[in-house]
Amino acid sequence: MIVERITSGIIGLDDLIGGGFQKGKTYLISGEAGTGKTIFCLQFTLEGITKGENTVYLTIDERPTHLVQDAATFGWDLEAPIREKHLNIIDITPEFSELRVGRFKGNVENEKIIDEIRDQVKKVKAKRVVIDPIAPMFASSENQFQLREYIRQLMFSLDDLGTTNLVSSIIDTGSNMISKFGVEEFFASGVIVLWMEREEMVYDRVMMVRKMRGTPIDLRVRKFTIDSKTGITLYG
Ligand SMILES: Nc1ncnc2c1ncn2[C@@H]1O[C@H](COP(=O)(O)OP(=O)(O)OP(=O)(O)O)[C@@H](O)[C@H]1O
Ligand SMILES: [Mg+2]
Numbered sequence: 001m002i003v004e005r006i007t008s009g010i011i012g013l014d015d016l017i018g019g020g021f022q023k024g025k026t027y028l029i030s031g032e033a034g035t036g037k038t039i040f041c042l043q044f045t046l047e048g049i050t051k052g053e054n055t056v057y058l059t060i061d062e063r064p065t066h067l068v069q070d071a072a073t074f075g076w077d078l079e080a081p082i083r084e085k086h087l088n089i090i091d092i093t094p095e096f097s098e099l100r101v102g103r104f105k106g107n108v109e110n111e112k113i114i115d116e117i118r119d120q121v122k123k124v125k126a127k128r129v130v131i132d133p134i135a136p137m138f139a140s141s142e143n144q145f146q147l148r149e150y151i152r153q154l155m156f157s158l159d160d161l162g163t164t165n166l167v168s169s170i171i172d173t174g175s176n177m178i179s180k181f182g183v184e185e186f187f188a189s190g191v192i193v194l195w196m197e198r199e200e201m202v203y204d205r206v207m208m209v210r211k212m213r214g215t216p217i218d219l220r221v222r223k224f225t226i227d228s229k230t231g232i233t234l235y236g
Pocket of ligand 2: 132
């Protein structure tokens, strides 16, 4: 069976992952603060818009206007696609102040959030969904078993939407985990990890494709740059 691939929007990455992400699946992009997760998500979004694949972008704890401004520093215009209803950026922080998954009534809240995402996807007939970042959706004090269950439910529900999804997860500084809660990577179809490597007095930005179901991967660490004209570009 031939699997349809969705291009990532990151120059140099698709060749490493069999031509792109598998359509309809959910992928994780993780890294410590400032490693480029949001820029990666923005490039995935813009690639979608360029290809006529409408996108829903969910932010939590970050204002959509800030995202629009950050994108503009690269010369990327998000206002036009928003106006033309090709892009829907939603700050779900207000809903989460009441609904934060697992904080009070658990399951019910999780379903409400999934319904909300489903509604937004319908509204713009989205083909791509981004959640950047996933961590604030979950109360970290939640017991580990419950937390794992909520994350599993959310990520499996994303798979049921038919959209191709990118979820970012922040890695705590200095931790040797590859996600915030240490479970996101199990439920994602693929995982890309971003970090910085020190060489004497300089840090290099690097990434590795850590997991990609149904796709052979090269485990070499790749250097990349973030450039104000092209965003993330992968080398080697
Ligand atoms: N216009 C730009 N040109 C070049 N580099 C930029 C530009 N805008 C941001 N950067 C660089 O990209 C880095 C990564 O930013 P990004 O917001 O994607 O990180 P992040 O992993 O999402 O961080 P956080 O976990 O805090 O959300 C920034 O720290 C900055 O150095
Ligand atoms: Mg970010």
